[in-house]
Amino acid sequence: xxxxxxxxxxxxxxxxxxxxxxxxxxxxxxxxxxxxxxxxxxxxxxxxxxxxxxxxxxxxxxxxxxxxxxxxxxxxxxxxxxxxxxxxxxxxxxxxxx
Numbered sequence: 001x002x003x004x005x006x007x008x009x010x011x012x013x014x015x016x017x018x019x020x021x022x023x024x025x026x027x028x029x030x031x032x033x034x035x036x037x038x039x040x041x042x043x044x045x046x047x048x049x050x051x052x053x054x055x056x057x058x059x060x061x062x063x064x065x066x067x068x069x070x071x072x073x074x075x076x077x078x079x080x081x082x083x084x085x086x087x088x089x090x091x092x093x094x095x096x097x098x
Contacts, residue, residue, distance in 0.1 A: 026052045026075060033085070042089055049082040 020031035033048025053074045 026078065030078065030081060034081075037085055037088075045085055045089075049078060049085060053078040053082065 020035055021028045029048050029052035033045045033052065036042075036044035036048055059073070059075075
């Protein structure tokens, strides 16, 4: 009987959500940032969005200029998501996370 209950529980368990790709691309950085935000790690979320903004899809993230460099190029396609995250962060702070 116990084996039947265990088998039923395993069969009905929700499948695990696919993890973010383990690659260095703007899309993967945004994925990791959204996961960090969902898990309450605001610092990692901000860092992830910064990494995503550092490079355009046609740039190599390993050689892209950092954000305080005069050679920095922001991929503006990351702005809508970044603005939403930072707005929610400010609202959570102002209203005590409620």
